[in-house]
Amino acid sequence: MSPDTYELTKSIKEYATKDFPWIHAGADLVGFVSVESINEIEPYWVDYYSAYTRKPTDYMEEGRSVIVLGYHAWDDLCEAFTIKGDRFEAFGYARGYHGSERLVSHLKKKGYKATGAAGLPMKQLAILAGLGSYGKNSLIINPKYGPWIRLNAVLTDAVLDYDEPFVDDLCGDCESCVEACPTGALAPYKVDHSLCMASLHDEEWLRLFSGTSSFEDVRAVENGDTLFKEHSPMLTDNTYLLCMTCQRACPHGREERGL
Numbered sequence: 001m002s003p004d005t006y007e008l009t010k011s012i013k014e015y016a017t018k019d020f021p022w023i024h025a026g027a028d029l030v031g032f033v034s035v036e037s038i039n040e041i042e043p044y045w046v047d048y049y050s051a052y053t054r055k056p057t058d059y060m061e062e063g064r065s066v067i068v069l070g071y072h073a074w075d076d077l078c079e080a081f082t083i084k085g086d087r088f089e090a091f092g093y094a095r096g097y098h099g100s101e102r103l104v105s106h107l108k109k110k111g112y113k114a115t116g117a118a119g120l121p122m123k124q125l126a127i128l129a130g131l132g133s134y135g136k137n138s139l140i141i142n143p144k145y146g147p148w149i150r151l152n153a154v155l156t157d158a159v160l161d162y163d164e165p166f167v168d169d170l171c172g173d174c175e176s177c178v179e180a181c182p183t184g185a186l187a188p189y190k191v192d193h194s195l196c197m198a199s200l201h202d203e204e205w206l207r208l209f210s211g212t213s214s215f216e217d218v219r220a221v222e223n224g225d226t227l228f229k230e231h232s233p234m235l236t237d238n239t240y241l242l243c244m245t246c247q248r249a250c251p252h253g254r255e256e257r258g259l
Contacts, residue, residue: 009161016069016103027099029070029142029149031129031163035063038128041121047193050201054119062113062157066120067103068129071095073148074257082239083209088202096152103154117155126151130163133170137177137246138191141170146253147177147246170252180249182227183219195221197232197243209238 009032017026035056043052056063073079078092100116107114123140126132132142132149139147171188178186185195193199200208200218207213215221215228231243248259 005159005161008158012067012103012107012158012160015106016067016099025095025099025102027069027096028072028145029068029131031068031070031126031131032160033066033068033125033128034162035066035155037162038066038121038125041124044121048199051119053121054117056117056120056155058119059115059117059155060113060157063155064157065155065160065162066117066125066129067154067156067160068122068125068131069096069099069103069152069154070126070131070142070145070149071099071152072145072256073150076241076244078148078150079242079244080235080239081242082236083205084238086206088205092150096150100152100154107154107156107158112156112158114154114156114158117153120153120155122151122153125153126166128163128165130166133166133168134189135177135250136171136175136188137181137186137250138189139247141250141252143168143170144253145256147250148253148257174251176249176251177246180245182231182243182245183221183224186246195219197228205240208240 013030016030019026038056043054045052073092081088081090104114104116123134126140127134132140135141135147137147140149141147142149175188178188183195183197185192204218207218214225216224221227231245232240234240
């Protein structure tokens with residue numbers, strides 16, 4: 001660790017977690033990962049996004065560091081998304097996108113190259129950055145915030161001081177999330193996206209919103225329509241809450257979430 005990289009890393013973390021006077025806009029968690037540590041991760045299919053993960057070189061040939069940002073989803077509204085026409089807005093992810101863009105601009109002003117890199121293997125990055133462990137609900141579990149975090153990342157050519165990977169197993173023998181899943185979509189550390197209520201694709205949500213399909217039309221789940229109304233209710237004519245049942249069952253982060 002050199003004095004220069006230490007001071008730069010410290011200043012970036014302070015900026016990334018900084019709030020505006022009138023709004024909580026800063027990241028709740030920040031970690032730093034070297035590009036070399038993730039180059040060996042082979043791209044894999046992410047069903048939720050219908051895309052493969054990307055490598056740092058897909059964004060920037062000169063990339064040296066990845067800054068991993070975690071945002072606490074502190075309220076049910078963070079799990080809501082609304083639709084107008086064929087466009088979606090997910091409230092719980094807006095802070096992450098704004099925060100990463102703000103950090104990109106900050107790094108460029110300091111003379112570094114930087115870009116948002118949300119397509120990187122985000123869960124592996126979170127573990128490498130020391131933010132948490134991979135849980136049995138297939139989400140990242142943070143010791144303070146539990147599974148209630150949203151992740152984003154910024155790639156830069158700046159050389160930084162890197163965090164140690166998170167090595168603790170926060171699940172242990174607990175399988176509360178697996179037992180709580182209403183559709184049986186969870187097995188330990190695995191999720192069956194063909195059953196998960198929160199893994200619907202955009203076109204499936206559009207069919208639900210338009211009334212042309214029911215949940216049972218898009219997922220082969222017994223008593224699915226009743227379960228969907230209970231675990232993924234509508235707040236308004238244009239807004240659904242994503243299913244949070246496995247997250248609510250997790251013992252970690254309950255106090256911070258007010259559960």
